[in-house]
Amino acid sequence: MARRKLVAGNWKMNGLTDDLGQVAAISIAAETLDVDVALCLPATLIEKAVRSAPGFAIGGQDVHPAANGAHTGCISAAMLLDAGAKLTIVGHSERRDAQHEMDGDVKAKAEAALHADLDVILCVGESDAVREAGNAVDTVSTQLDASLPPSIGEPHRFSVAYEPIWAIGTGKVPSMTDIGEMHSALRARLVAAYGDAGNEVRILYGGSVKASNAAEIFAVPDVDGALVGGASLTSADFVPIVQAAASAG
Ligand code: PGA
Numbered sequence: 269m270a271r272r273k274l275v276a277g278n279w280k281m282n283g284l285t286d287d288l289g290q291v292a293a294i295s296i297a298a299e300t301l302d303v304d305v306a307l308c309l310p311a312t313l314i315e316k317a318v319r320s321a322p323g324f325a326i327g328g329q330d331v332h333p334a335a336n337g338a339h340t341g342c343i344s345a346a347m348l349l350d351a352g353a354k355l356t357i358v359g360h361s362e363r364r365d366a367q368h369e370m371d372g373d374v375k376a377k378a379e380a381a382l383h384a385d386l387d388v389i390l391c392v393g394e395s396d397a398v399r400e401a402g403n404a405v406d407t408v409s410t411q412l413d414a415s416l417p418p419s420i421g422e423p424h425r426f427s428v429a430y431e432p433i434w435a436i437g438t439g440k441v442p443s444m445t446d447i448g449e450m451h452s453a454l455r456a457r458l459v460a461a462y463g464d465a466g467n468e469v470r471i472l473y474g475g476s477v478k479a480s481n482a483a484e485i486f487a488v489p490d491v492d493g494a495l496v497g498g499a500s501l502t503s504a505d506f507v508p509i510v511q512a513a514a515s516a517g
Contacts, residue, residue: 269413271424271468271470271487271492272302272303272304272424272470272492273303273304273470273486273492273513273514273516273517274303274304274305274306274470274472274492274493274513275303275304275493275496275509275510275513276293276306276307276308276327276355276357276389276426276427276429276472276492276493276494276495276496276500276508277304277306277307277308277310277496277500277501277506278311278329278357278360278474278495278496279307279308279310279313279329279496279500279501280310280362280497281310281502282310282362282494283309283313283501285313285316287313287435287501288313288316288317288320288338288491289315290502290503291307291309291313291320291324291326291424292321293326293507294307294321294324294428294503294504294506294507294510295321295503296313297472297503297507297510297511298324298507298510300510301510301514301516302514302517303420303493303510303513304325304392304493305324305325305510306324306325306327306354306387307325307326307327307500308311308327308328308329308353308355308356308357309326309327309328309329310329311328311329311331311343311348311351314326314327314328314348314351314352314353315351315352318352319347320398320408321350321505324392325354325355325387325390325458326352326353326354327353327354327355327356327357327386327387327425328348328353328355328356328357328386328443329344329356329357329360330357330358330360330363330364330377331343331344331345331348331358331371331375331377331380331386332344332345332377332380332401333376333379333380334380334390335380335512344380344384344392345380345381345383345384345386345495346384346420347356348381348384348386348450349384349385349386352474353386354386354387355381355387355388355389356377356381356386356388356389357388357389357390357391357429357495358374358377358378358388358389358390358391359371359374359377359378359391359392359415360391360431360437360450360499361391361393361433361466362391362436363506365433368406370413371414371415372414374390374415375414375415375416375417378390378415378416378417379417379418379492382420382421382425382426383500384467387425387426387427388425388426388427389427389428389472389495390415390427390428390429390432390440391428391429391431391474391495392408392411392412392415392423392425392428392429392431392454393408393411393430393431393432393436393474393475394407394408394432394434395433395434396404396433397433399434399442399504400439401493404432404442404446404450405450405453408430408450408453408454409453409454411427412454412457412458413461414441415455416457416458417434418462419462420462420469423462423467423468424468424469425485427460427469427470427471427472427492427493428454428467428469428470428471428472429471429472429473429495430447430450430454430471431473431474431475431495432453432472432475434475435474435475435476436474436475436497437468437472437476437497437498438475438476439476440475441475441477441481441485442475442478444487444488445486446474446484447485447488447491447502448488448489448490448491449488451473451489451491452489452490453457453515454471454490455467455471455490456500458471469499470492470493471491471492472492472493472494472495473488473491473492473493473494474494474496474497476498477494477495477496477499477509478499478505479499479505479508479510479512481508482508482509483512483515483516486512487515487516491497493513494509494513496509502507
């Protein structure tokens with residue numbers, strides 16, 4: 269099953285109007301490459317980025333499961349779409365941790381986003397302690413099962429990002445064997461949940477992806493792209509990762 273690679277940047281709480289030049293430069297480089305590219309930006313930049321890089325996939329980093337209402341500080345799927353977003357991340361470990369989001373919340377967010385016609389990147393991943401105890405595959409498989417929406421529509425519009433918490437922003441990366449083992453386990457869970465369509469869902473790796481390790485990571489079976497934090501903030505750091513994905517085919 270050939271799945272087109274997806275490289276998505278997650279700017280987290282970074283980026284001001286002055287940084288839109290980076291979005292434009294990344295979008296121009298992405299146009300020439302045979303790979304899907306997206307940037308998930310702070311909500312304040314989404315509409316501006318869509319204007320400065322027309323046609324390029326701009327996304328949000330979170331979405332509320334409700335359509336509207338008394339949810340101070342939150343953003344709905346319709347609002348993201350209205351700003352021009354094409355996708356959103358759900359279930360990032362920083363939100364699971366700091367905002368106490370549970371698997372059921374993540375599932376509801378994914379459902380709301382898909383229902384509103386946004387593409388979704390759903391994140392899962394284990395802590396250092398879980399990895400050390402030898403329970404990473406079981407724990408992340410269980411987390412995925414409990415976070416998956418009941419149906420996903422077009423499978424290429426739904427992605428899972430495996431992001432070991434201990435690898436995010438630390439410069440540490442699991443061994444390629446460990447990444448391969450996890451991605452293959454997650455593939456099996458996706459096929460169990462969605463049948464053949466589960467083979468079309470992209471499974472991204474995230475956690476300290478850089479230009480220097482991207483090619484090696486993209487060569488691992490069942491790694492269909494990357495979710496990139498720190499190295500997505502500038503075109504100088506991000507474009508080489510996108511190029512590595514394009515070369516990996
Ligand atoms: P990082 O972040 O690339 O800075 O490690 C990845 C993420 O949190 O999505």
